[in-house]
Amino acid sequence: MISVENVSFEYGEGGFRLHIPHLSLRERERLAIVGPSGSGKTTLLNLIAGILLPKSGRIDIDGTDVTGLSDAERRQFRASHIGFVFQDFALLDYLSARQNILYPYRITPALKLDADARSRAEALADACGIGDKLDRHPAALSQGEQQRVAICRALVTQPKLILSDEATGNLDPESKGRILDLLFQQAADVGATVLAVTHDHELLPRFERVIDFAQYREVAAA
Numbered sequence: 001m002i003s004v005e006n007v008s009f010e011y012g013e014g015g016f017r018l019h020i021p022h023l024s025l026r027e028r029e030r031l032a033i034v035g036p037s038g039s040g041k042t043t044l045l046n047l048i049a050g051i052l053l054p055k056s057g058r059i060d061i062d063g064t065d066v067t068g069l070s071d072a073e074r075r076q077f078r079a080s081h082i083g084f085v086f087q088d089f090a091l092l093d094y095l096s097a098r099q100n101i102l103y104p105y106r107i108t109p110a111l112k113l114d115a116d117a118r119s120r121a122e123a124l125a126d127a128c129g130i131g132d133k134l135d136r137h138p139a140a141l142s143q144g145e146q147q148r149v150a151i152c153r154a155l156v157t158q159p160k161l162i163l164s165d166e167a168t169g170n171l172d173p174e175s176k177g178r179i180l181d182l183l184f185q186q187a188a189d190v191g192a193t194v195l196a197v198t199h200d201h202e203l204l205p206r207f208e209r210v211i212d213f214a215q216y217r218e219v220a221a222a
């Protein structure tokens with residue numbers, strides 16, 4: 001369903017370099033990525049989401065090579081196929097929690113903001129324990145609450161691929177397990193694949209496969 005083939009990326013001349021010979025995920029698979037800080041885990045998620053473009057190689061998602069799309073096409077593809085929980089949440093301060101959760105509908109003509117979408121947003125927020133805070137803006141929410149808003153936003157469109165960058169990093173141990181269960185349940189309901197970066201080793205048994213990212217760091221020639 002997702003394949004990353006011979007992908008090379010570099011942040012500018014002489015910057016951090018990443019090379020991934022091959023990585024693939026089956027449909028509905030739950031894969032965790034672990035690895036040292038700075039090993040390129042977020043960079044990989046950004047490449048798969050089409051936020052960054054590789055220097056070479058292919059990234060196929062459900063039969064579409066995202067590296068071959070224009071900027072605008074990649075944005076649309078991302079909004080309609082991928083739910084991304086960003087490490088820093090990436091919430092918009094001028095919008096309420098509810099508007100943040102429904103934001104993908106504002107920017108994607110292919111997605112229709114109907115009663116179903118609105119009730120899905122409410123149900124997700126309730127399940128995440130922020131149902132009573134939907135009218136607040138991010139500045140009036142704790143870090144953990146902001147993280148839950150970001151998770152609801154990633155799930156509300158029922159994407160086929162969920163990319164999660166430390167999605168439970170700011171939550172207490174009990175909430176971590178519960179929110180991850182919710183994420184997996186939502187994924188299972190719509191047949192989605194989950195690719196999650198995590199430093200929480202106690203969560204790893206919940207995944208079907210774990211890969212250590214340290215292996216992909218390209219060693220610069222001396």
Ligand SMILES: Nc1ncnc2c1ncn2[C@@H]1O[C@H](COP(=O)(O)OP(=O)(O)OP(=O)(O)O)[C@@H](O)[C@H]1O
Pocket residue numbers: 011015016035036037038039040041042043044087
């Ligand atoms: N926009 C950027 N410009 C230049 N270098 C960058 C940029 N973003 C990240 N890097 C560098 O690329 C490397 C990989 O960063 P990345 O965020 O992918 O690592 P990570 O494995 O996700 O780290 P962490 O676990 O700390 O989140 C780091 O050395 C980082 O400093």
